[in-house]
Amino acid sequence: MKLRTQLLLVSLLVLVLPWAGCQYVREMETALREGQEEALLGSARAIASVLQNRPGLLSRATTQPGTPAGGGPAIYAHPLAGPLHLDGYFDDWNLGAGALEPLDDGARFAAGEDGRHLYLFFEVADDHIAYVAGDGSAIGDGDRVVLGFDTPHGTSRRLLFSTAAPGPILARAAAARIDSGQPAA
Numbered sequence: 001m002k003l004r005t006q007l008l009l010v011s012l013l014v015l016v017l018p019w020a021g022c023q024y025v026r027e028m029e030t031a032l033r034e035g036q037e038e039a040l041l042g043s044a045r046a047i048a049s050v051l052q053n054r055p056g057l058l059s060r061a062t063t064q065p066g067t068p069a070g071g072g073p074a075i076y077a078h079p080l081a082g083p084l085h086l087d088g089y090f091d092d093w094n095l096g097a098g099a100l101e102p103l104d105d106g107a108r109f110a111a112g113e114d115g116r117h118l119y120l121f122f123e124v125a126d127d128h129i130a131y132v133a134g135d136g137s138a139i140g141d142g143d144r145v146v147l148g149f150d151t152p153h154g155t156s157r158r159l160l161f162s163t164a165a166p167g168p169i170l171a172r173a174a175a176a177r178i179d180s181g182q183p184a185a
Helices: 003-053 056-063
Strands: 077-079 108-113 118-123 144-150 156-162 170-173
Touching: none
Parallel strands: 077 108
Antiparallel strands: 108 118, 144 156, 156 170
């Protein structure tokens, strides 16, 4: 055999090897995917059969730790990228309008945390703004937000947020009848 023919055969072999390697990798990937699908399907069938035979497992999920005590939805606190300027505007939260969750009365809220503090933003449509009279220490009439929560120790707390004018918002412990719209005794 001539040298030219030998070089041609070696060149063809060198060109065919990468192609054969690619084909092998494709077949191996297909086999691995099919195996993974079968394993996932088997796991799903096992879970479905357990849930079918024991329906009480799903009803206990609401009593697990971390579930809100009142049975309401959990509030997700978005991680905040930077410091907030507490001015009543949502633009420096850098979360987008989709982060605002609806409340029952048409208001919307968002929660954020920076590792040390928890922030709440409420957006309320109100045609008539009513400030609390004086320094805000008297309950009386006026717009306010009452926030109720359970502490890690199991005690219930309620905070009342109101303002006497544009600017800082006052927070204090709420009396028993605040959220019903009646003044506290």
